[in-house]
Amino acid sequence: MLDFLAAFLTAALSATGVGGGGLLILYLRLVRNIPQVTSQGINLIFFTVSSACAAVIHILRRKLRLQTVLICGISGFCGAFLGFAVVRNVDVTLLEKIFGALITLCGIKTFFAAKRQ
DSSP states (O other): HHHHHHHHHHHHHHHTTTTHHHHHHHHHHHHSSSOHHHHHHHHHHHHHHOOOOOOHHHHHHHHHHHHHHHHHHHHHHHHHHHHHHHTTTTTHHHHHHHHHHHHHHHHHHHHHHHHHH
16 A cells, blocks of 8 residues: 555656656665665656656647657667666665765755756
């Protein structure tokens, strides 16, 4: 039940632009104690499916052009494949530090951007 709630909340937050992907990885790492690389893979699959569903809805409502979706989708797939190839050759400890630094930098940027508005 807790997993369902975490998935629902991170998807809802992601839909509002909060950054649910980072939150899902934090939940998987800290609460479920799932390894970093596995957590990132679960996160990638989770948000790929939800993004694909959202893209279909927006295409049907004529809010997105199919050509744009295809270009972004193919580019994203290539980037994910490249990232997977890199992750296989990077030490997990380094990967955890990089992820932590990115989350921290995003938080700092968000904090200061909110102050300016």
